[in-house]
Amino acid sequence: MQEWKQYLPEFREKTKAFYAGEMKKAEYKGFSGFYGSYAQRSGKASMLRLRTPAGCVSKERLAAIAEIIRRYQVDKVHFTTCQTIQLHNLAPDKVADVIEAALDAGIVTLGGGGDYPRNVMCSPLSGVEKQEYFDVRPWADAASDYLITLIKAEKMPRKLKVGFSNSPANIPHVTYRDLGFAANKDGTFDVYSAGGLGNNARFGVKVAEKIMPEMILYYIKAMWLTFRAYGNYENRGRARTRYMQDTLGGPEKYAEAYQAKLKEVMDSGEDLKVQIKPYLIDKKGDGGTIKSSRIIEQKQEGLYTVVWHPIGGQPKAEDLCILSDTMKEMEEVELRLSPDETAYIVNLTSKEAEKILAVTTDSAENEFETTVSCIGAGICQIGLRDSQGLLRACVEAAREAKLPDNALPKMHISGCPSSCGTHQTGEMGFRGAVKQVDGKPQPAFILFVNGEERQGQERMGEEMGTILETDVPKFIVKLGRYVAEQGISFSEWKKQDPEGIAKIAEEYLG
Numbered sequence: 001m002q003e004w005k006q007y008l009p010e011f012r013e014k015t016k017a018f019y020a021g022e023m024k025k026a027e028y029k030g031f032s033g034f035y036g037s038y039a040q041r042s043g044k045a046s047m048l049r050l051r052t053p054a055g056c057v058s059k060e061r062l063a064a065i066a067e068i069i070r071r072y073q074v075d076k077v078h079f080t081t082c083q084t085i086q087l088h089n090l091a092p093d094k095v096a097d098v099i100e101a102a103l104d105a106g107i108v109t110l111g112g113g114g115d116y117p118r119n120v121m122c123s124p125l126s127g128v129e130k131q132e133y134f135d136v137r138p139w140a141d142a143a144s145d146y147l148i149t150l151i152k153a154e155k156m157p158r159k160l161k162v163g164f165s166n167s168p169a170n171i172p173h174v175t176y177r178d179l180g181f182a183a184n185k186d187g188t189f190d191v192y193s194a195g196g197l198g199n200n201a202r203f204g205v206k207v208a209e210k211i212m213p214e215m216i217l218y219y220i221k222a223m224w225l226t227f228r229a230y231g232n233y234e235n236r237g238r239a240r241t242r243y244m245q246d247t248l249g250g251p252e253k254y255a256e257a258y259q260a261k262l263k264e265v266m267d268s269g270e271d272l273k274v275q276i277k278p279y280l281i282d283k284k285g286d287g288g289t290i291k292s293s294r295i296i297e298q299k300q301e302g303l304y305t306v307v308w309h310p311i312g313g314q315p316k317a318e319d320l321c322i323l324s325d326t327m328k329e330m331e332e333v334e335l336r337l338s339p340d341e342t343a344y345i346v347n348l349t350s351k352e353a354e355k356i357l358a359v360t361t362d363s364a365e366n367e368f369e370t371t372v373s374c375i376g377a378g379i380c381q382i383g384l385r386d387s388q389g390l391l392r393a394c395v396e397a398a399r400e401a402k403l404p405d406n407a408l409p410k411m412h413i414s415g416c417p418s419s420c421g422t423h424q425t426g427e428m429g430f431r432g433a434v435k436q437v438d439g440k441p442q443p444a445f446i447l448f449v450n451g452e453e454r455q456g457q458e459r460m461g462e463e464m465g466t467i468l469e470t471d472v473p474k475f476i477v478k479l480g481r482y483v484a485e486q487g488i489s490f491s492e493w494k495k496q497d498p499e500g501i502a503k504i505a506e507e508y509l510g
């Protein structure tokens with residue numbers, strides 16, 4: 001961690017120059033992404049992305065984050081769809097201090113943005129989930145440690161997102177990441193490569209089956225070498241791994257090129273085998289039991305997980321601090337972040353779970369309220385629409401209409417085509433757009449339906465048309481009321497009428 005600090009003096013200097021108006025926004029963005037920081041849209045404050053490998057935050061690291069929040073009076077926090085924690089509205093002269101404080105606590109921010117390997121993703125309940133094939137988290141941690149060493153490597157893709165999934169639920173979307181490892185029942189991985197959402201969205205190409213987990217780093221290095229050989233460096237918009245499927249003539253040709261680079265790595269003599277010890281949970285329950293819609297029973301007898309989903313993945317900063325304070329005296333308890341912006345507090349006894357439930361009451365009340373949303377144009381420089389604002393408006397409208405809990409699905413909202421809210425594979429998604437009304441451009445969102453993220457059933461959603469931003473909450477309420485009138489849940493209704501969403505949306509799509 002001390003080694004990373006050598007980069008901070010330059011960051012301080014250029015950050016000061018940018019906020020003094022001596023450096024252009026694009027130039028500063030290209031520089032600051034390496035530090036995991038960007039200027040916010042207002043140009044008056046910065047955000048900082050804290051890397052949390054596999055989405056896991058120990059109680060010690062959470063305590064350090066809480067200390068940073070309090071010391072620097074951070075008033076906005078976001079759980080991201082890449083399983084990290086973002087701090088927002090940071091004063092320009094304090095960002096470097098926060099980076100340094102994070103490093104002192106063992107939390108890396110470098111490489112959190114820009115053309116670098118991003119936070120390694122993982123099924124959030126790996127190791128505690130009853131339905132999992134096996135615990136993939138140790139391998140995700142090993143991949144993270146290796147990728148940190150490649151942050152300064154030459155000719156990286158514009159982003160390199162790597163993920164590990166413990167079951168076909170595919171929560172980290174490993175079958176359409178730059179590189180994904182999907183667990184098999186026999187303890188091996190299938191490997192997917194060159195996938196990604198956003199412009200030119202592609203599902204990943206299966207490049208290997210049933211590989212032994214200790215071999216994962218060979219596949220990661222082969223991914224880097226494949227991009228170095230065939231990636232597009234001239235056109236920044238195409239500097240993502242998924243474009244190689246087209247460049248090389250299709251998925252089969254891409255798989256051949258990848259396999260050739262993998263053979264080079266295997267034949268090089270470099271020892272990249274991973275040696276790990278399985279993560280063991282020795283904690284025992286307290287003999288009690290607890291039931292709640294926000295409680296999950298772990299595969300460890302007597303232990304529980306509390307589910308906490310602040311609306312839009314945005315907990316109140318002080319609530320996160322209070323959670324940290326509550327966890328301090330609990331053994332083996334940690335926070336797990338999910339790609340859908342949910343937080344899980346794992347390894348709790350029944351009495352501990354009661355305490356955690358009591359300090360996380362600001363949570364989604366039903367599946368619809370767990371809707372995924374990117375941070376939105378209020379903060380993001382490239383954002384087109386305020387996705388978080390739309391989510392709040394929809395939740396308020398649904399609550400005011402007193403819709404049944406099961407009348408609406410989880411939505412996926414992205415403020416722009418980048419698909420940070422994964423609108424393209426959501427059951428119902430929205431993407432920021434513009435709609436012409438009487439010859440004038442108005443804020444709007446494009447509706448997508450019938451996407452699917454589960455492994456083996458992946459499907460991109462169909463684009464239905466564009467709805468004015470002000471009409472989206474009205475459409476949501478109309479949809480919820482119609483489903484409620486049928487006397488069944490949304491999922492049951494959709495099975496009976498797969499085209500139903502499009503029919504109800506018609507009056508708003510004109």
